[in-house]
Amino acid sequence: MKSPYNDTVMDHFMNPRNMGDLEDANAVAEVGNPACGDMMRLMLKITDDGVIEDIKFKTFGCAAAIASSSMTSEIIKGKTIEEAIQVGNNDIVSALGGVPEVKVHCSIMAEEALEDALKDYYTKTGKSLDDLNAMIHKYKGDRPEHH
Amino acid sequence: MIYLDNIAGCAPDKRVVEKILPFLTERYGNASSHFYHLGRDAFEAMEEARKEVAQLMGANSDDVYFTASGTESNNLALKGVISHPDNLHKKHIILSELEHYSLQNPARRLISKGYKVSWAKVTPQGHVDTDHLASLLNEDTVFVAIQHANPEIGTVQDIATISKLVKASGAHLHIDAVASAGLLPIDVDTFRADTLSISGTNLYGIRGTAALYIRKGVKILPVTEGGGQEQGIRAGSENIVGIVAMGEGARIVREEMSSYVPQLQALGENLMSRITSLYDFIHITGESDMSKRLPGNVSFWVEYIEGESLLMWYAVKGFAVASGSACASNILAEDEDDLEASPILTAVGVPTDICAGSVTMSLSRTNTQEHVDRVIAETPDIVDRLCAISPAFNK
Numbered sequence: 131m132k133s134p135y136n137d138t139v140m141d142h143f144m145n146p147r148n149m150g151d152l153e154d155a156n157a158v159a160e161v162g163n164p165a166c167g168d169m170m171r172l173m174l175k176i177t178d179d180g181v182i183e184d185i186k187f188k189t190f191g192c193a194a195a196i197a198s199s200s201m202t203s204e205i206i207k208g209k210t211i212e213e214a215i216q217v218g219n220n221d222i223v224s225a226l227g228g229v230p231e232v233k234v235h236c237s238i239m240a241e242e243a244l245e246d247a248l249k250d251y252y253t254k255t256g257k258s259l260d261d262l263n264a265m266i267h268k269y270k271g272d273r274p275e276h277h
Numbered sequence: 278m279i280y281l282d283n284i285a286g287c288a289p290d291k292r293v294v295e296k297i298l299p300f301l302t303e304r305y306g307n308a309s310s311h312f313y314h315l316g317r318d319a320f321e322a323m324e325e326a327r328k329e330v331a332q333l334m335g336a337n338s339d340d341v342y343f344t345a346s347g348t349e350s351n352n353l354a355l356k357g358v359i360s361h362p363d364n365l366h367k368k369h370i371i372l373s374e375l376e377h378y379s380l381q382n383p384a385r386r387l388i389s390k391g392y393k394v395s396w397a398k399v400t401p402q403g404h405v406d407t408d409h410l411a412s413l414l415n416e417d418t419v420f421v422a423i424q425h426a427n428p429e430i431g432t433v434q435d436i437a438t439i440s441k442l443v444k445a446s447g448a449h450l451h452i453d454a455v456a457s458a459g460l461l462p463i464d465v466d467t468f469r470a471d472t473l474s475i476s477g478t479n480l481y482g483i484r485g486t487a488a489l490y491i492r493k494g495v496k497i498l499p500v501t502e503g504g505g506q507e508q509g510i511r512a513g514s515e516n517i518v519g520i521v522a523m524g525e526g527a528r529i530v531r532e533e534m535s536s537y538v539p540q541l542q543a544l545g546e547n548l549m550s551r552i553t554s555l556y557d558f559i560h561i562t563g564e565s566d567m568s569k570r571l572p573g574n575v576s577f578w579v580e581y582i583e584g585e586s587l588l589m590w591y592a593v594k595g596f597a598v599a600s601g602s603a604c605a606s607n608i609l610a611e612d613e614d615d616l617e618a619s620p621i622l623t624a625v626g627v628p629t630d631i632c633a634g635s636v637t638m639s640l641s642r643t644n645t646q647e648h649v650d651r652v653i654a655e656t657p658d659i660v661d662r663l664c665a666i667s668p669a670f671n672k
Contacts, residue, residue: 135589140589140593143586143589144590144593146666149665149666150665160668164583164669167583167634168583169668169669170668171668188666188667188668189666189667189668190581190582190583190666190667190668190669191583191586192583192585192586192589193585193586193589195583196586196666
């Protein structure tokens with residue numbers, strides 16, 4: 131029987147990329163909580179022209195939650211807001227080479243954190259949240275909240 | 278790999294392996310085939326093993342019934358007792374909150390058949406609250422199940438007090454001694470057990486064989502019916518290899534427990550005191566007084582850190598440990614409902630808003646001081662890594 135997690139997941143779990151705090155973050159979100167078994171804080175530094183220049187995260191959770199956070203950070207770093215929004219949970223899971231079926235929900239947290247962080251950025255910079263929501267809707271449609 | 282998950286089954290003793298080898302080669306008879314030597318030989322080996330298992334628990338050998346697992350023994354006790362015609366008029370079952378799934382799940386299923394199931398509360402240290410248990414017992418109570426010791430949090434119950442209460446009520450007392458066999462003395466008369474489960478895998482035997490003690494006179498029906506083996510209580514050709522292994526394991530632990538248990542107690546105390554002194558946010562689950570725990574059993578949770586990630590890091594560093602978190606242990610679960618926090622941790626009041634899983638390290642006679650030293654040496658690196666990544670950690 132194989133290990134429940136593949137080598138890519140284990141690599142991101144043991145060597146998480148972009149882990150830590152971002153002092154000059156201008157977009158911050160915290161989703162989940164320890165009672166639910168997982169929690170993630172995402173910090174982004176977004177340039178004036180809408181590029182995610184830097185990213186840091188911290189995650190409380192299982193190996194799948196930590197690896198998904200790490201993989202998400204690696205994929206969206208350097209992307210524009212619009213490009214980052216198009217990165218969905220399926221992309222994260224497939225970039226990780228898959229996670230056990232019951233652990234897929236752990237990987238959704240990173241996608242939620244990104245959307246919340248972008249909402250924080252739009253609010254702080256006085257941009258229209260309607261524009262952001264329209265962009266999210268355009269690429270992802272309506273979907274139920276995880277928590 | 279350093280094996281610290283002995284509660285999930287110990288490595289078979291070499292003497293057990295040597296003893297069973299002939300039964301895999303030339304001594305392959307069926308114990309029910311009495312007309313030729315091979316069959317009688319298997320029967321005699323089985324009865325020799327039965328004597329050993331009986332002796333381990335202070336029972337008569339004709340009150341010992343072999344089964345395939347502790348789970349089966351528990352199922353047989355519960356379902357067999359309540360379904361006997363003489364017991365059918367009573368519809369109340371009591372389990373402690375710490376009972377194994379092999380009692381909890383069949384008991385829950387019985388609710389739809391008109392049974393009432395009550396859960397005897399436990400203290401934060403995991404001891405059955407005997408006042409609460411006493412308040413639950415009534416003339417309708419047919420079956421009470423109490424674990425001798427809990428594998429996940431190590432707490433050992435005061436069976437003498439509990440059995441006095443239960444027997445005064447006239448209810449059937451079932452003791453699940455699967456976790457304690459081989460680690461603590463078991464005596465069916467001292468315990469006043471009507472039925473008692475033990476398993477071969479915790480006796481340095483092999484998986485696939487366990488036993489149920491049934492006191493003479495107990496009204497019980499079989500769950501598996503067929504050719505009348507095990508005095509008609511548990512039909513099916515006997516697993517002679519497993520039974521011989523269990524017998525040899527029972528002999529070994531009975532003869533040698535007094536020498537290896539003190540060593541296990543010392544190792545367990547050393548492990549517990551050192552692991553808790555590493556950080557003020559490592560908390561023991563269950564009883565912190567080692568004299569009231571299973572020897573060599575240490576369980577804890579770490580604030581700010583999720584249980585499965587802790588378990589994975591221990592595995593990466595070469596330690597086999599168990600998790601109290603259903604999330605981790607059920608990683609191959611069918612659905613998310615199976616990922617709920619451990620009911621054991623909830624029962625002993627571990628704060629589930631900040632705790633998502635615990636770790637249990639269970640030692641056996643094969644573990645050494647060096648194993649303890651190594652797990653203590655590696656733990657800070659694991660905890661520091663996971664604290665560094667935890668958004669809940671703020672120290």
